[in-house]
Structures are given as structure tokens and as C-alpha cells.
Amino acid sequence: MFDLVNLINEPPYALPQKLKEQLYIRALSDITKHHYLKCAQYKKIIDMLGCHTEFNILAEVPFIPVRLFKEYELLSVEKSEVVKTMMSSGTSGQSVSKIFLDKVTAANQTKVLTKIVSSFIGVKRLPMLVIDTHLIVKDRNLFSARGAGVLGFSMLGYDVTYALNEKMELDLDRVEQFLKKHKDENILIFGFTFIIWQHFYKTLEKLNIKLSLGNGILIHGGGWKKLLGEAVDNSVFKARLNSATGLSKIYNYYGMVEQTGSIFMECEMGYLHSSIFSDILIRDFKDFSVLPPGQQGLIQLLSLLPVSYPGHSIITEDIGEIIGADDCRCGRKGRYFMIHGRIKKSEIRGCSDTYESIE
């Protein structure tokens, strides 16, 4: 049986894709078999699909849709072994994903996250500024994706300071004090893309304040959906934050609550990278066949971390494109890719749902 322990001390971006795939074919066969035996719902799906649990190529690894975690409690361990339940932050009215973590999976998430991020910020802990409110981590029993993200990244820092107050307003005094205290150090800044934009950047812009974050490293994630509505993409985001704060090291990451820990970090070239802990395939929506680099399709995510729930291979609702493998100019091995946004919702046809209101 594959054990992550054997991998955890390896450098996260040193394995060439070909060797990685050999490793993954064996590891994912083991992990798939584990979930097949331990999760009754997962077994039913695999049986229905008529899939094997022993693979010859990566493309054979079956995937389940992320939405399934919103509708079912999928576990591959006894419920008594669950130490943490993570919830996606769905907007009001939407159902949320529930992800069940046992001790091993939870610990691996933290270790892997640390491992990946240290490739960007170094292994030394840095003073950390969180662009969010402390309320987000208050209830530790039910982790929202936002809270879990903040807590996960907090492991990488010390003197963790929250830049926003309970009302999600910028607490300028606190931020300036923090900056004064750590003025000669590198600092880690973490937050969610939309919150940084809406509650941090826009306030600075409105008040016409320039902060001095030249020695900061910003890591942010959580999706662009809301920002794209305001025509803010990654390059606009970087440029505007840079002009307001002097920040030059800004890294976006891509990841989902279903695969917490094994995130995909944006490199210095602007591409998202898979580490040794995860991989990505792009599939044609017309038949789910695997697409070569350069073609856009649905993103399938593979992660070696999920043991307590069957989230090791999921098909997302995001559209992406693999750029290449092993040859990014940043020097990291493995696949690197770009995200092109979320799939569009379709117009519902048919007989039901007549009496809708005009919004």
C-alpha cells in the first residue's frame, strides 16, 4: 500500500513528469482500491462505471464530480475516526461540500501545504499578516474553506495578525503597528483573492493610502469569479496591488476544499504548478478523453492526500489548459497549467419551474 510518508521529505518540484506518472499509477491504484473497499457509495459508482482499480496509465483513474461532496457524506473511515469536518464556503442558499478528515489525512494536509509553500517563501517562519477577520477561524469545529485556508497557512507564520476587524473593515492602526514591528523582516501576507481586492485594496484606493509592503510575499487563492465581473484578472490584480503597496512577490494558488493541502501554486512565470503531491489532467467535455497540452477542457485533479474520503480524483467545474511539463522557465518539474474560468450555467428548458420571479 502506498504511504505518503515515503514522499513527504522529497523536494516538492524535483520529480520529472515521466517518473511521477509511474509513481502515480501505482499510488493511485492503491488509493482507489482503498476507497473502493472502504466507501460504499464510491464502490457503487466504480461498479456502475465498470472501472478497474488497477491502472496502466494515468488517464484510466476514474473521477467523481466535486458536486457529489455537497450531496453525500462520503467517508472511507469510520465516523468515529473523523477529527475535522471541512465545509466549502458556498454562497447563501447553496449546499456546501463536507469533507471528513481523520488524523492522518489532516496531518498530511498541513505537512504538504507547508512543504509546497516553503518552495516559495523559504523554510523559515515569517511574521504573517492575514487579510481577513479573526472571526473566520473562531469556530474550530466546523471549518469553512476560508477558515481552514487561514489556519493552514498560519502554520507557516508567527505573530499572525488579522488586517480586518469584525466588520470586515481595514484596521489600519493594527496593520501599521505590525509593519513597524517587522520592518526589517520579510513578511508573509495571506488572504482570499476577492477579500483582498474588496476589503483591502479598495479601501487603500479609496483612502488614497500607500502601504509599504515591499518586503512582503503575498499568497492568495479562492477563485476569480467575482473579480472577473469587475474585469480584474491576475495581471490587473498584481499591478494595482503593486502600485498601492509596493508588493512585487504575489502568488496566486489554485486548490479546492476537496483536496486541501496539495494546492497548485503560481510560479514566477505566472503558471500554476502541480507538486509531487498532486497532478492534473484536462478532459474533453464531449467524451472525457484526455486532451494534450495547449487544448482547453475540464480539469481533473489528482491528489495523493485524501485517505479518509474518496477525493483523490475529482472532475471539477473549471476549464483549464496544460502548458507543458518539466520545462517551465521557473525550473520546477512536473505539469504546469492555466485556468480559464468556470463552466457556464445553462439555460433550463422544459416544463418545470414556471412561476419564477423577475429579478
Add this chain to the structure above:
Amino acid sequence: MSNGLNYLVGKVGMELNPRPLRPYDPLVCDFLSQLSVALFADSQARRYPDVMSFAFWCRKANLATLKDNFSSEHLRLGVGYAFHIAPSNVPINFAFSYAFSLLAGNCNVVRVSSKDFAQTEIVCRLITGLLEKPLYGRIAEMTAFVRYGHDDEITGHFSSGCNARIIWGGDATISSIRRVPAPSRSVEMAFADRYSFCIVSTTAILNANESELNKLAKAFYNDVYLMDQDACSSPHLIVWMGDADLKAAQHKFWHRVYEEVVSNYDLQPVNAIDKYTMICEKAIELDCVVGLERNGNFIYRLQMNGLPDKVDICRGRYGLFYELKVTNLNVMARLVGTKFQTLTYFGFDKAFFCDFVVQNNLLGIDRIVPIGSALDIGVIWDGYDIVSTLSRVIDIQ
């Protein structure tokens, strides 16, 4: 009261004339056949197959046939004033609903979908044009098309004094509208959520020649994919029956349907994900799912070794089917409840179904039509004879 209320045909404060005509009144038939002519002549209307099928339905010859078939021993008049809640998602149904009720002899207020369908605009424009002619002054007094949001006050206004209320659009809509009272004597026609299925003969498929098979595949495509399988008469369950080889028949049929779907259907990424999610849900929920056959992401066929007691949970979207082999259709009888609407078929004769429905004393199945006719709405629909239901009998002895 004016809050969000728009008139697409007619105007605020217009006087409606609720005095009924006889069913198939010559003026009504003439008006609808002129509407048919106008629709055929309109370049915009011609772009919409559903508008064309409405135009084809209300052409002069068809109305004459319908009139001949409408044999009432009794004297009849319309019930008076009918209020329609048209479905939001089937663009052309509002026009059919109006035409059926007008043929019954009624004056009508039709609440159209709040969605901006081009079909709504086209039909309303041409109706308005015709109603401006003095010849159709009487019809103008019987016609209003309105659009408004979810507003019980406006629904209450149009429901007060109605002699019939026609509600399209499923269970949730019906219970929402029923909270708003209508007069005690008012006739209520509610088109609820329904379930439809299909039966195919293995023998007939294997005997079908190229052109028959082509025709069948096109017909099946229309039944299912034109409305993303979400029309109440689109089939979800495909029952196979017959002595011929099942696998060979399935292969022959689905292969040709696949060719049809690939060349005509605009599959969206979100549809593929929705469908894939659905089969995973069904695998979890239904023990009788034993496998999956698929033609790309265009056709998914869940293989069943039985059916759950509530068959109508076996639903698909965008081309997802449940396939079952039976040796005798009577095994379905136990499962057919009031939710069942349309049974489409290939390779059987009418007498076979007559026996099936009557001998099993079925509570459901209101329509049994050949594959390809699932969406063909008419004055007989959902178990109602609509023109009869929307008219009253005057008993003179």
C-alpha cells in the same frame, strides 16, 4: 397594481368581454388560421421550429379537422373568462394554451414567461397586428397577454372572477398559484410534473431498414434532445421487449441515435458535468443500476435489472436513459401511477396498448404515441380533452 405588470397584447384598463362563444366558432377558427398564415409569412417566425409547429397546428385545414372531430351531443358554450399561467421554460406553450381556450369559446388573460423568449415577442406581435383589424374586434375583447413577476396580488386580481384557471409548469407552481383563491365554480386545469417512458421492440429494430432507422433516430432525437429531456413527455426509461437479440438491437438503435445527436445537439460542458453527476447519484441511490453504457458524453444509458417502486425518480437530462429488458409489459403495470404521462413506442400496434391500459386498470399514462410525437401538443393533452373541459354543457330537454 402596476408593479411589474406589462401588457404584451392588450392594454392596462382594457375591457375584456367574458361572454362565451360556442366551441370552434367560425370567427375564432378564421382568426387562428390567419395567425397561421401570418406566422408562416414572417421571416423571424420561420427561424423557430416550435413557432412553425404552432403555425402548422393552427392552419385552416387542421382546425377544420379538429372541429369535425369535436362531436358534442349537447349544446356547449365556453365557460367565460380563462386565466392562464404559461410555463417559463417551454417558449411556445403559451400560444397553444391561448388557442385551445379560444377554440373552447373563452376570453383569455395569459401570463407569459418572464424569460425573454423571441418566440413570445414574435407571436404577440403578429396577434396584435391581426387584432387591430375591425373584423377581429370581438377576438380583441377576448385577448390579453401579460407579463409579471411572482406577485400574488396580481395573480389574485386576474384570478378573481375567472371561470377557468390553467396552470402550466409543475407541482411547485401549482401549489404556489393555488394559494391564491379562484371562484368556487372556476374550472382548474393543472399541468403537474409528469413522467414519460418509451418501449421499443427488439424485433422491429432488427427488421428496420436504413431509411426507417434514420427516421426513427431523428424522431427519437426530437422527443428527447429538443427540450434537453426536460419536457414532461420526453422519455427517461427505455423498455426493450421482443424475442430478437437485445444487444444487437440496442447497438443498432443507439448507434444511429448517437450519429443524430452528435451532428445536431449543442452539448455544453455544464451539461456533461450535470449528467455525470446524475449517474453517480443514481448509482448510489438505486440498487437496480447494474452498469452504464455510453456514447461519448452525448448518450448515457444506465443498465437496470429492475426498477424502484417510484419509477419516476429514474429521470435523466441532456440524454440520460434507464434501460430495462422485459418479457411482458405487464410487469410495468404495478409501477404505473398517476405521474405517468406519455408512452412512446416503436414496433407495436395500438390494440396491444389498449389491452395493456384497460386490463391493468392503470391510474396513469394519458398518451401512447409513436416515437417522434412526444412533444406534439394538441387539444387532447395530459388526460384532458381541453376544449371540452374549458366549455360547459347546456342541458336542454
